[in-house]
Amino acid sequence: MRIMREILCLLVVLTWGNTVTKVSAQAPTDKEITxxxxxxxxxxxxxxxxxxFCNFSRYIENRAGIELVSYKKVGTVKNRSHARKYLKNNFGASSSIFWDIMSHTGSTSTNISKEITNSRIWLDVMPTDNFKDSYEMTRREKRKQTVASIDVGDSIYEITFNYDNKQYVYFVFVDPQSHAVVTEGNIFAFTIPYSHIVYVDTQHK
Known part of the structure; x- marks a missing residue:
């Protein structure tokens, strides 16, 4: 399973690497993307x-500390109550985790252009069981906002990942019509500068 996933990632990276120069030439460097x-x-x-799964290990610097293990489809949203069942896990006091996005960018500028000389992005991980009480109000409010963003019929995917010798299960929701992930309340749907994508891909050529 892991070998097949690595082969798939390699094919995606090779395909993306062949097109990144053309795409980046047309895209604004301040654009953000998930x-x-x-x-x-x-x-x-x-x-x-x-x-x-392909991009996490490529573009996130401290990816070694957060191991994405597997994903699978586990169902379809029947109603809002059904969605809340999965969100209780995502926002549970002892079962959830979240992170802040940290970044550093170095660049040199001329009158003609701006060149990125260094770009780093890493995650500041914070398991919620470290501060259950102080996070309680935020967790409830965030869960309510996320439920409002989910529609009946959305696909439900389970992501399994490891952090600090503990395994976590996290659920994401996808619109089956547009194939767009629900980003509200989704810890994996953080955005990063498009310029970082271009920088990393250029370094790996």
């Missing part, structure tokens, strides 16, 4: 997850 959107076109719900 790891679900980089790579293979979103022609199916699963394309999001495939892209995420």
């Amino acid at each position: 790891l679900f959107e980089v790579g293979a076109p979103l022609t199916s719900d699963e394309s999001n997850l495939s892209n995420l």
Whole structure:
């Protein structure tokens, strides 16, 4: 399973690497993008997850501390109560985790252009069981906002990942019509500068 995923990631990276110069020449350097959107076109719900698993280890500096293990489709949203069942896990006091996005960019500028000389992005991980009480109000409010963003019929995917010798299960929701991931309340749907994508891909040529 892991070998097949690594082969798929390599194919996606090679394809993306062949087009990144053309795309980046047309895209503004201040544009931000999620790891679900980089790579293979979103022609199916699963394309999001495939892209995420390939991109996480490529563009996030401290990815070694957060191991993405597997993903699978586990159902379809029947109603809002059904969605809340999965969100209780995502926002549970002892079962959830979240992170802040940290970044550093170095550049040199001329009268003609701006060149990125260094770009780093890493995650500041914070398991919520470290501060259950102080996070309680935020967790409830965030869960309410996320439920409002989910529609009946959305696909439900389960992501399994490891952090600090503990395994976590996290659920993401995907619109089956547009194949767009629900970003509200989704810890994996953080955005990063498009210039970082271009920088990393250039370094790996």
